[in-house]
Amino acid sequence: xxxxxxxxxxxxxxxxxxxIDVRETGERLAGHIEGTPHIPVGRLQDDxxxxxxxxxxxxxxxxxxxxxxKVAAAFATAMGYTDTASMDGGFERWRNEGLDxxxxxxxxxxxxxxxARHITLPGVGARGQExxxxxxxxIVGAGGLGSxxxxxxxxxxxxxxxxxxxDRVDSTNLQRQVxxxxxxxxxxxxxxxxxxxxxxNPDVKVELYPEKLDxxxxxxxxxxxxxxxxxxxxxxxxxxxxxxxxxLRIPVVHASIYRFEGQVSVFDPYQGPxxxxxxxxxxxxxxxxxxxxxxxxxVLPGVMGTIQATxxxxxxxxxxxxxxGRILLYDALAQRTSELRVARNPECPxxxxxxxxxxxxxxxxxxxxx
Ligand SMILES: [Zn+2]
Numbered sequence: 001x002x003x004x005x006x007x008x009x010x011x012x013x014x015x016x017x018x019x020i021d022v023r024e025t026g027e028r029l030a031g032h033i034e035g036t037p038h039i040p041v042g043r044l045q046d047d048x049x050x051x052x053x054x055x056x057x058x059x060x061x062x063x064x065x066x067x068x069x070k071v072a073a074a075f076a077t078a079m080g081y082t083d084t085a086s087m088d089g090g091f092e093r094w095r096n097e098g099l100d101x102x103x104x105x106x107x108x109x110x111x112x113x114x115x116a117r118h119i120t121l122p123g124v125g126a127r128g129q130e131x132x133x134x135x136x137x138x139i140v141g142a143g144g145l146g147s148x149x150x151x152x153x154x155x156x157x158x159x160x161x162x163x164x165x166x167d168r169v170d171s172t173n174l175q176r177q178v179x180x181x182x183x184x185x186x187x188x189x190x191x192x193x194x195x196x197x198x199x200x201n202p203d204v205k206v207e208l209y210p211e212k213l214d215x216x217x218x219x220x221x222x223x224x225x226x227x228x229x230x231x232x233x234x235x236x237x238x239x240x241x242x243x244x245x246x247x248l249r250i251p252v253v254h255a256s257i258y259r260f261e262g263q264v265s266v267f268d269p270y271q272g273p274x275x276x277x278x279x280x281x282x283x284x285x286x287x288x289x290x291x292x293x294x295x296x297x298x299v300l301p302g303v304m305g306t307i308q309a310t311x312x313x314x315x316x317x318x319x320x321x322x323x324x325g326r327i328l329l330y331d332a333l334a335q336r337t338s339e340l341r342v343a344r345n346p347e348c349p350x351x352x353x354x355x356x357x358x359x360x361x362x363x364x365x366x367x368x369x370x
Contacts, residue, residue, distance in 0.1 A: 004070045005085040007060060009094040013087065017058040022072040023091070027064060029112040029119060033094060034102045038120055041068050044075055055080050062087040062094070106130055111203065115157055128317050129157060133203065135316040138162035138222055140213055140241060141231035142189040144301030145255050145308060147179035149229050152309035154197040158316070160205045161197065164221060165189040166212040176298035213237055215360040218244045227312050230254040231305065235282040236363035242267065242275040246350055246357040251324075253311045255304040260297050260332045262304040265323045265342075266311050270354050272324035277345040282367045300332050 013019050014033060021028055021038045028038050039047045041063075052059070059081055061069035069086040076084045087094070095101055105126050107115070111133070118124045118132075137158050139146045142165040154161055167189050169180045177189075184192035190208040197206050209221050222228060222244050230241050230252050238254070245252045246269050254275060255264040267274050307328065314320050327340045344351065350358045 004073045006066070006070070006088040007085045008088050009062075009097055009099055011099055013060050017060045017085075018052065019060050019062060019087070020072075021063075021091075022061050022069055023063050025116060026113075027091075029109075029116060031091070031095070031101055031103045033062070033091065034100060035122070036062075041072050041075075044072060045079070048076060048079065048081075052081075056082050058083045058085075060085045060087050062090055064090045065092050066090040102126060107133075111157070114201075114203070118156070123319050124317060128319075132157045132313070132316060133159040135227070136160040136162065136225045137227045137229060137312055137316070138164065138225040139229045139231055140164045140237065141233065142177075142179065142193045143167070143173065143231065143233060144176040144296065144298075145231035145257065145305040146193070146229070147177045148302050148305035149231055149309045149312065150179055150193055150197060151200065152306060153312055154201045154204045156309075156313055157201065157203055158313075159203065160207060162207040162209065162221070162225060163190050163193050164209040164211070164213050165193075166210055176296065176301050178302065213240060215240065215362045218360055219248070222250065223248060225250055227315050228252045229308055229312055230256075231308070234365075235367045236365060238275060239282070239363050239367045240360065242350060243358045243360050245269050246274060247360070251315055253308045253315070253323075255308050257296055257300050257304055259294055260300065262300055262330045262332075263327050264304055264307045264311070264330070265327045266315065268315075268322075268324045270351060273342050273344045274348060274351040276350040277348040278327070278342055280345075280349065284366065297332055300330075303330060303332070 019033060019036045021032055021036045022041045024040050037051055059076055061072040063069040066086060066089045073084040073086045107126060115129045118129050119126050135158050137153055139149050142163050150161060169184045169187055169189055169192050171185050173180055179196050180192045188210045190210040194206045194208055197204055211217060218240060228250050230238055232238055241252055245267060249269050251266060251268040253266050255262060311322055314322050325342055327342055329338045346352055
């Protein structure tokens with residue numbers, strides 16, 4: 001075997017070479033060097049070429065103590081990589097020399113396994129997962145949009161999920177409301193949703209509000225949440241939620257659907273436009289058909305709700321570019337998306353005066369000022 005070059009731990013390795021963790025997943029989760037990709041020794045043959053195509057890249061492998069990383073370096077050399085080395089003493093020596101590393105923090109071993117794909121994900125990591133676990137997300141509506149939102153944010157490990165819905169499951173819901181199932185027909189949607197969420201992820205605390213959101217209960221229910229998801233199907237609740245958002249300064253992840261089309265956006269109070277900046281008044285009730293009357297392709301709320309879940313997670317993590325100031329339009333029939341840039345309306349009756357947020361009122365179906 002060719003002699004393997006060994007290099008001592010130093011911060012230079014992280015900055016100037018590609019430092020690769022070749023330990024097993026369980027070891028990785030107990031702590032690792034920040035920003036280092038993870039390929040267990042047994043996966044090098046498959047995963048290394050996918051990660052690095054330039055055979056002249058300077059590669060330094062590390063394991064726990066520095067023996068498996070020698071094997072990894074020899075193996076990479078045999079694969080044709082020209083500049084490989086093993087970090088002497090491994091992660092143990094790295095830590096002992098006081099160099100920076102990322103600890104799994106507050107996560108239990110079980111959580112570290114459950115969220116392993118988040119923990120190894122750049123931009124999320126153990127810190128991000130802890131953030132998700134301490135976040136509170138309220139979902140208004142446990143129907144077509146609320147179903148995928150609830151399932152995905154629960155799977156992602158959002159620590160507290162509030163569900164607000166006064167409806168019961170009926171058999172016409174099952175064509176699109178995938179959180180409910182046939183044996184839940186007749187049950188309250190909140191109970192039905194809790195059952196699925198708890199079966200999926202016991203980490204999630206589910207707070208149920210089997211009531212209709214109105215001006216009298218909105219502050220009691222929604223205070224203390226970090227993000228609100230508008231998964232409603234009617235204009236009065238949507239306008240009320242906008243007013244709540246401006247009062248409590250909680251961002252709203254909005255979506256609405258009609259037949260084969262949907263739209264989704266994020267309303268971050270006073271940072272971007274609010275719902276009323278865009279839609280000062282809803283369409284007249286005779287035009288504003290609800291799902292019941294207009295029909296809807298069953299998978300459409302799945303697509304739009306999944307985008308809402310994505311945005312809610314991004315808001316919690318402070319990650320990427322959210323849909324604040326943009327409306328994403330989706331046309332399922334053409335399989336096409338388009339985007340509208342939208343700005344705050346300085347004359348907006350709801351958000352133009354930050355010091356005087358709108359008083360909560362119960363809107364009639366027209367949502368027009370009395
Ligand atoms: Zn506004």
